[in-house]
Amino acid sequence: MLLVKNSYKDSDLIEEFWIRYRNDMARRYVKRCYIPWLSWVDQVTGSVGRAEKIAKEFDEFLERIIEEHVNKKKGEDDKSNEEEDFVDILLDLQKDKTSDFTLQRDSLKALILEAFAAGTETTQTSLEWTMSELIRNPRVMKKLQREATEIAQGRSMISEEDLDRMHYLKAVIKESLRLHTPFPLLLPRISTQDVKLMGYDIAAGTQVIINAWAIGRDPALWEESNKFKPERFLNNSVNYQVLQFDWLPFGAGRRSCPGIQFSVPVMEFALANIVYKFDMVLPKGIENEDLDMSEEFGITIHRKSSLFVLVSPRC
Numbered sequence: 001m002l003l004v005k006n007s008y009k010d011s012d013l014i015e016e017f018w019i020r021y022r023n024d025m026a027r028r029y030v031k032r033c034y035i036p037w038l039s040w041v042d043q044v045t046g047s048v049g050r051a052e053k054i055a056k057e058f059d060e061f062l063e064r065i066i067e068e069h070v071n072k073k074k075g076e077d078d079k080s081n082e083e084e085d086f087v088d089i090l091l092d093l094q095k096d097k098t099s100d101f102t103l104q105r106d107s108l109k110a111l112i113l114e115a116f117a118a119g120t121e122t123t124q125t126s127l128e129w130t131m132s133e134l135i136r137n138p139r140v141m142k143k144l145q146r147e148a149t150e151i152a153q154g155r156s157m158i159s160e161e162d163l164d165r166m167h168y169l170k171a172v173i174k175e176s177l178r179l180h181t182p183f184p185l186l187l188p189r190i191s192t193q194d195v196k197l198m199g200y201d202i203a204a205g206t207q208v209i210i211n212a213w214a215i216g217r218d219p220a221l222w223e224e225s226n227k228f229k230p231e232r233f234l235n236n237s238v239n240y241q242v243l244q245f246d247w248l249p250f251g252a253g254r255r256s257c258p259g260i261q262f263s264v265p266v267m268e269f270a271l272a273n274i275v276y277k278f279d280m281v282l283p284k285g286i287e288n289e290d291l292d293m294s295e296e297f298g299i300t301i302h303r304k305s306s307l308f309v310l311v312s313p314r315c
């Protein structure tokens with residue numbers, strides 16, 4: 001599935017908009033929701049004005065995307081759907097008279113925004129952390145490259161169908177999601193009834209925030225919890241479909257991430273082909289184990305400093 005056509009000329013703009021929007025909204029959200037009487041601070045510092053300005057710019061931008069797609073559709077024969085992307089499909093749904101719901105323009109924009117907001121940074125961040133761990137752990141990198149070479153059998157690329165047989169690749173990605181849970185605090189929940197949990201009384205109506213990042217590194221749940229050891233996922237039952245509470249990179253239950261089936265194959269496909277085709281080393285003078293793994297805390301946790309590697313084709 002394409003979000004918008006690959007060649008979309010404004011992809012840098014999208015990122016820029018999103019980063020500014022996310023940062024300002026996050027600041028507002030935290031102050032207004034958790035310390036309501038401090039909400040006036042946001043007005044004084046100009047945070048509200050900035051957030052509103054960004055929201056307006058973003059809205060205009062989404063309008064432009066939709067208009068471009070509507071105009072493109074007007075100029076083409078209905079049957080040619082080879083170039084269809086996410087927005088085209090939403091527009092088709094909007095026109096579909098057989099469905100029992102109407103997709104309003106605002107819902108359409110919200111869906112596009114959600115896909116950008118929830119889907120792009122998380123996937124990219126996860127891949128960057130996985131690459132960082134592979135570089136810090138040459139043994140794992142070699143083992144993964146061996147698996148990729150065996151699966152590819154001399155073909156120029158690893159295909160989507162091959163991924164099912166790449167068990168080590170899957171373990172590497174799961175282990176990376178455990179250690180570097182990109183979305184550390186799950187969406188807030190509200191308890192529907194009084195419960196007693198591990199000795200704590202939680203009253204009905206309490207907002208509960210689950211720290212998935214801490215659960216992933218909890219030494220009571222994971223042996224050598226701070227070590228990158230993909231092997232721990234080779235022979236265990238952890239998978240993306242089954243409800244479990246000790247590994248929560250995509251959350252759990254009814255509000256869990258609906259993008260798993262999109263992001264996991266994307267990550268697997270990208271990583272399999274990168275390690276199959278390239279060797280990566282750190283710039284001269286930096287030892288693998290010295291690679292800076294500091295985290296920048298936010299709604300998503302990403303690397304504090306970008307990952308720079310020297311890439312060379314594998315023979």
Ligand code: HEM
Binds near residue numbers: 122254262
């Ligand atoms: C590595 C990639 C991703 C990670 C780690 C991730 C993680 C998460 C997490 C932890 C949640 C909250 C779940 C909960 O509270 O139980 C979430 C929600 C969500 N994710 Fe993802 N996500 C990823 C990719 C995507 C993609 C690719 C999309 C869409 C294209 C997406 C769309 C969403 C949406 C719409 C929600 C909100 C669901 C709701 O409000 O009920 N995510 N994601």
